[in-house]
Amino acid sequence: xxxxxxxxxxxxxxxxxxxxxxxxxxxxxxxxxxxxxxxxxxxxxxxxxxxxxxxxxxxxxxxxxxxxxxxxxxxxxxxxxxxxxxxxxxxxxxxxxxxxxxxxxxxxxxxxxxx
Amino acid sequence: xxxxxxxxxxxxxxxxxxxxxxxxxxxxxxxxxxxxxxxxxxxxxxxxxxxxxxxxxxxxxxxxxxxxxxxxxxxxxxxxxxxxxxxxxxxxxxxxxxxxxxxxxxxxxxxxxxxx
Numbered sequence: 001x002x003x004x005x006x007x008x009x010x011x012x013x014x015x016x017x018x019x020x021x022x023x024x025x026x027x028x029x030x031x032x033x034x035x036x037x038x039x040x041x042x043x044x045x046x047x048x049x050x051x052x053x054x055x056x057x058x059x060x061x062x063x064x065x066x067x068x069x070x071x072x073x074x075x076x077x078x079x080x081x082x083x084x085x086x087x088x089x090x091x092x093x094x095x096x097x098x099x100x101x102x103x104x105x106x107x108x109x110x111x112x113x114x115x
Numbered sequence: 116x117x118x119x120x121x122x123x124x125x126x127x128x129x130x131x132x133x134x135x136x137x138x139x140x141x142x143x144x145x146x147x148x149x150x151x152x153x154x155x156x157x158x159x160x161x162x163x164x165x166x167x168x169x170x171x172x173x174x175x176x177x178x179x180x181x182x183x184x185x186x187x188x189x190x191x192x193x194x195x196x197x198x199x200x201x202x203x204x205x206x207x208x209x210x211x212x213x214x215x216x217x218x219x220x221x222x223x224x225x226x227x228x229x230x231x
Contacts, residue, residue, distance in 0.1 A: 033218065043206065043221040056218060091160060093219075101148050101167075101210055101217045106160035 002026065004107035006092050012113045018080040021110045025074070025094030031055075032075050033095075033104060034067060038088035049075060082114045117142045119209050121222035128197050129230050136192045136225045138207030144168075146212035149183065149190045150219065154204040163205075166190065197229045 005024045013019050025032045034046040046065070047057040051072035060067070064083070069075040079086055089109045095102035118141040128134045140149065151163040164174065166183050174181045178195045194201050204226045208219040 031217075035219070035221075042223050043219075045218040045220070048218060059218070089158070093160075095217075101212065103150075103162055103165050104219060105162060106152070108157065108159040111158075 004092055004094050004105055006090075006107040006110050008110060009108065010111045010113075012115065013082055014115050015084055016081045018078065019082055019112060021077045021079075021090050021092075021112070023075045023077070023092030023107060025092070026105060029094035029096050029105075030072070031095040031097070031102065031104075032069060033093040034075070034077055035059075035091045035093065036088050037091070038085065041088075043091065046077075079112075082112075084114050087112055087114045117144075117147075117209050117211055117220045119207050119220055119222035121207055121225050123225045124223065125226040125228065127228045127230065130199060131196050134194050134197050134201075134227060134229075136194075136205050136207075136227070138190045138192065138222060140188050140190065140207070140209045142188075142209060142211055144211040148210045148212075148217075150208040150210070151181070151190075151192050152206045152208065154206065154224070156203070160206065163192075194227070197227075199229050199231055202227060202229045 032049040037043045045059040049069040093104040093106045152160045207222040
């Protein structure tokens with residue numbers, strides 16, 4: 001069974017540009033999470049989808065970040081326009097089930113560098 | 116608010132030594148879950164263990180063992196007879212039952228370097 005996949009693995013962009021990150025969860029997992037780790041900081045929660053609906057987006061830093069999960073399958077996280085402080089590693093995770101704590105399985109992350 | 120503290124930022128050991136990683140957490144919930152993840156040099160976060168707040172039994176899996184103590188709010192992780200392949204960053208995480216969506220709160224991570 002394929003794990004969580006993320007694309008691209010690395011992205012280098014200039015300040016002000018747009019970047020879109022993609023996450024494909026484990027097949028059958030309704031829950032999809034985005035986290036990020038900026039330099040020297042802890043891994044922080046960004047948002048959580050249950051199927052195509054946003055369950056919790058309390059961790060989204062500002063309105064430059066837009067997450068979607070069309071059809072409840074893969075998800076995209078767009079940063080527009082990117083700022084220097086957006087540099088870091090963006091992780092996606094997925095888990096099974098609703099209403100219970102399922103183990104979150106993580107992807108390899110996307111390393112974003114904003115110059 | 117929930118918080119996880121991993122006081123050790125980096126630990127260096129020689130192969131075959133034991134190494135213990137500390138994890139202290141804070142939560143107001145009586146029901147919660149604790150996790151450990153491993154991040155090898157390749158970068159992905161690999162799930163190691165999940166423990167709920169009602170199960171204080173220690174667990175052993177091969178060379179890995181975990182010591183959960185609610186009285187001290189700690190969930191420590193020991194690698195016995197360490198190997199070079201254990202070199203990685205290890206993260207402790209907490210999820211509160213009442214938190215919407217069961218989001219994880221991570222500690223800062225402990226980098227383990229096992230030298231041959």
